[in-house]
Amino acid sequence: MTDVLARLREMQAADLPVHGGRTLAYVYDSGLPDVDRIGREAVAAYAGSNGLDPTAFPSLLQMENELVGFTADLLDAPDGAVGTVTSGGTESCLLAVQGARDSRPDVTRPRMVVPSTVHAAFLKAAHYFGVEAVVVPVGPDFRADAAAMVAAIDADPGRTVLVVVSAPSYAHGVVDPVPAVAAHAAERGIRCHVDACIGGWVLPYAARIGRDVPPWTFAVDGVTSISVDTHKYAYAPKGTSVLLHRSSAHRRPQYFAHADWPGYTMLNSTIQSTKSGGPLAGAWAVTTTLGHAGYERLTRDVFEAVDRIVAGVAEIPELSLVATPDSTLVALVTDATCDAFTVCDEMALRDWYVQPQMAYAGQPATIHLSVSAGTLPHADDFLAALRESVAAAVAAGPTAVDPEVAAFIAALDPAALTDDDFDGLLLAAGLTGGDDLSLPDRMADVNAMLDLATPAMREALLVAFLDRLARPVRATRS
Ligand SMILES: Cc1ncc(COP(=O)(O)O)c(C=O)c1O
DSSP states (O other): OHHHHHHHHHHHTTSOOSSSSOBOSSOOOOSOHHHHHHHHHHHHHTTTOBTTOTTTSHHHHHHHHHHHHHHHHHTTOOTTOEEEEESSHHHHHHHHHHHHHHTOTTOSSOEEEEETTSOHHHHHHHHHHTOEEEEEOOOTTSSOOHHHHHHHHHHSGGGEEEEEEESSOTTTOOOOOHHHHHHHHHHTTOEEEEEOTTTTTTHHHHHHTTOOOOOOSTTSTTOOEEEEOTTTTTOOOSSOEEEEESSHHHHGGGOEEEOSSSSOOEEESSSOSSOBSHHHHHHHHHHHHHHHHHHHHHHHHHHHHHHHHHHHHTTOTTEEESSOOSSSEEEEEEOTTSOHHHHHHHHHHTTOBOEEEOOBTTBOOEEEEEOOGGGGGGHHHHHHHHHHHHHHHHHHOOOOOOHHHHHHHHHOOGGGOOHHHHHHHHHHTTOOOTTOOOOOSOOHHHHHHHHHSOHHHHHHHHHHHHHHHOOOOOOOOO
């Protein structure tokens, strides 16, 4: 038994660290080991409990109602607001779309209006639920263009079941103009969802500590639902998000019941049916331990880290902010002398994970930072690593994609990518083909190649790549 746990730890050593504040995407670190321990113990205690039936596991129902109540207080929800704990941001976004669609059975070809910076989870929802996504380009400040969103709604209000805005957007960290969009949606009787998956737990505390936060909560008329992830800035273990609705009537279409079969009557509030009680218990334990006072402290810390990073970036001539961050997400752009992807590789060599974001809609590639409270004690170290990484990237020069490879990519049809095409690209990218697939230490060349590809081509390449990675490990058969 100890061997198995030792092996687990050994395998985990290859992963990005989830503690230590040095991983600036995917994970959120409070920097408080006791809080993490309580969260982990709660997950373990409830790992086998089943959230499928709240009457069989009443403690799970109680924890869910308390967590939703805490969230409702945080987001200025009116009396009568209700919510559901889901498995994560994507499930909350999926349910917001599914609920909006099913609230309008009269609409045969539903559409929803979203800004081009909306999280990809909404495009996934459109794909899953057969809702047309009308994607509206954002303005020059990377915020949703309210006038363009209104025009897109009015192009076909009868078929529009939902409009979505973000607080903030993942890619640029800015809050959309929620009041203007929500007011128009309300006038037309259309649902307005605010995707605050990543910012919803920090922005209210940011306002409480006196920072300038644009309006985006239920205090804004016309907002009908909000998603906020507890497994992000509530610093809870992975596996929970809260989807709040302005009223139980708004939530009702999200529920699924099926009694017309010989087994138990299935009654679900989420996409999952059987679901571990662990993540909910973990989120309940962490939020109860920290309380509003704890989150206020952590929010002071995380914004101190953000402010120091922003000030430090201003002193690096090759770097600039894509936008002044409204929240705790920072997007950086490099000048022509410095390759953004090489900076990411150089940061990794210095044990910092920062996330490359590909070029989009005429904007160059950027570097994403999701800053955590746990990053604050290491802010100076981060800036020193960033300065060194930029200097190394400038010294290395531009990452040039071999013109033949570029021409090969340009000639490929993403809809008809064959295994042979993919093998050719793997070889060209220095990733060995066949069964022997391995990632290079430096990703800049691969990223530069992907950056050249159209989004459709990038999707096809990455799907093919994931298909190669995800192969079963079989016991050898004689
Ligand atoms: C704004 C926003 N919405 C939705 C999601 C999806 O959340 P998850 O990765 O938990 O499914 C994210 C994730 O970063 C996000 O930033």
